[in-house]
Amino acid sequence: MRTLLTGGVVVTCDSDWTVHASGDLVLQDDLVLYAGPRYDGEYDARTDVTGRLVMPGLINAHTHTPMTLFRGLADDVDLHVFLQERIWPREIELTNSDAYAGSVLAATEMLKAGVTTCVDMYFFEDALVQAAIDTGIRAVVTPGILDAPVWQPILGTWEQRTAHVLDFCKRWDGHDGRIHTGVGPHAPYTLPLPALAEIAAEAQHAGLPLHIHLVETQEERAAFATRGLGSTVFALEQAGVLAGAVFAAHCVWLDDGDAAILAQHQVGVAHCPLSNAKLGAGIAPAAALLATGVQVGLGTDGAATNNNLDLWEELKLAPLLAKATALDPTILPARQSLAMATRMGALAIHQPRLGVLAEGYKADVLLLRLDDPAMTPVFDEATYMDHLVYAAGRSMVDAVWVNGTQVVRDGMVLTVDEAAVRDAAQRAAIAVSGRVAG
Numbered sequence: 001m002r003t004l005l006t007g008g009v010v011v012t013c014d015s016d017w018t019v020h021a022s023g024d025l026v027l028q029d030d031l032v033l034y035a036g037p038r039y040d041g042e043y044d045a046r047t048d049v050t051g052r053l054v055m056p057g058l059i060n061a062h063t064h065t066p067m068t069l070f071r072g073l074a075d076d077v078d079l080h081v082f083l084q085e086r087i088w089p090r091e092i093e094l095t096n097s098d099a100y101a102g103s104v105l106a107a108t109e110m111l112k113a114g115v116t117t118c119v120d121m122y123f124f125e126d127a128l129v130q131a132a133i134d135t136g137i138r139a140v141v142t143p144g145i146l147d148a149p150v151w152q153p154i155l156g157t158w159e160q161r162t163a164h165v166l167d168f169c170k171r172w173d174g175h176d177g178r179i180h181t182g183v184g185p186h187a188p189y190t191l192p193l194p195a196l197a198e199i200a201a202e203a204q205h206a207g208l209p210l211h212i213h214l215v216e217t218q219e220e221r222a223a224f225a226t227r228g229l230g231s232t233v234f235a236l237e238q239a240g241v242l243a244g245a246v247f248a249a250h251c252v253w254l255d256d257g258d259a260a261i262l263a264q265h266q267v268g269v270a271h272c273p274l275s276n277a278k279l280g281a282g283i284a285p286a287a288a289l290l291a292t293g294v295q296v297g298l299g300t301d302g303a304a305t306n307n308n309l310d311l312w313e314e315l316k317l318a319p320l321l322a323k324a325t326a327l328d329p330t331i332l333p334a335r336q337s338l339a340m341a342t343r344m345g346a347l348a349i350h351q352p353r354l355g356v357l358a359e360g361y362k363a364d365v366l367l368l369r370l371d372d373p374a375m376t377p378v379f380d381e382a383t384y385m386d387h388l389v390y391a392a393g394r395s396m397v398d399a400v401w402v403n404g405t406q407v408v409r410d411g412m413v414l415t416v417d418e419a420a421v422r423d424a425a426q427r428a429a430i431a432v433s434g435r436v437a438g
């Protein structure tokens with residue numbers, strides 16, 4: 001099946017920042033066949049997209065989809081209170097069907113916002129996969145592993161959990177061309193270093209990426225420092241944890257030299273500026289990481305610390321925080337933020353065939369309405385990229401394709417009944433809270 005989208009403003013997000021002010025995009029099955037000024041070949045279907053901006057789907061490099069069920073339950077508290085008092089007591093009461101309801105709600109919200117790929121770390125991995133299959137989103141599912149007594153009755157020991165996760169990855173990786181997998185050791189504060197080393201060795205042996213939370217808070221960094229092993233990043237490197245394909249969320253409290261270690265090992269970073277700000281955790285040094293050669297993506301984190309999954313907010317906030325912190329408006333330009341949400345985000349999560357509209361890349365595409373007042377005026381091609389970061393938003397998303405299949409039309413998700421999705425999530429959230437209270 002060859003589909004021609006003709007007459008739109010094609011923002012390719014390639015490394016040359018090519019924009020075709022009136023261009024064509026051709027999708028052939030799950031891939032981009034052509035992105036350029038004019039396509040003269042054959043096609044099966046043709047859609048006039050005049051008045052639309054055509055760009056790669058956004059990549060949410062770090063989230064926990066079922067946590068939509070906890071949206072609004074743990075606001076205005078720090079990470080410790082958030083996890084130990086509000087979230088973990090509820091999480092151990094979750095069922096597979098609760099997790100599915102929350103995950104479908106998250107995918108629906110993300111698809112409507114033009115997010116075509118999400119990196120998801122959670123338990124109930126079967127529910128996460130099913131939600132991705134049913135909604136049509138591309139998901140990198142990295143089941144969480146941790147060593148905490150409260151979780152042992154549910155997940156087993158970390159060794160048992162790791163074996164289970166590896167088996168899960170083997171079963172699902174590559175499914176339908178849009179389910180990808182990896183291992184998700186939660187954080188250096190929820191797993192001992194030897195366990196992290198062993199999990200990493202297993203992941204490397206299986207050729208799987210590893211997704212971890214890393215130095216999110218000052219307390220986490222301070223607690224690790226007392227072990228006398230150097231910085232957390234240095235200790236992970238020494239233990240061999242960074243030897244494979246790794247991507248780390250947050251990286252707020254890095255020590256001198258840590259960015260160079262991350263760059264050397266091609267560790268991708270999922271920058272979550274809004275979640276970090278809301279938890280009062282700090283501001284990750286995104287500009288310094290970029291300058292050191294680290295591939296940085298953008299993540300919303302879970303809906304309980306954000307509280308939405310609208311990556312357009314991160315797209316704008318990341319450069320604003322960098323500028324405000326450095327007192328320098330040039331330090332993180334709009335294009336770099338756009339790259340973090342697309343091409344560079346793909347590299348950060350070790351999915352190099354995503355995030356660009358060019359031949360051979362995956363057909364993950366979003367169309368944005370240009371008839372919004374906030375998108376006017378336009379001076380030249382470059383204006384579009386500035387507008388995407390500083391003026392656009394999820395309400396302008398008109399259509400979305402994932403892996404060559406259209407999943408959003410006229411701003412509506414085609415794969416689900418949105419009202420039913422909201423109802424199911426509402427019921428699940430209330431039921432979980434009821435079980436905790438009981």
Ligand SMILES: [Zn+2]
Nearest residue numbers: 213249301302
């Ligand atoms: Zn997280």
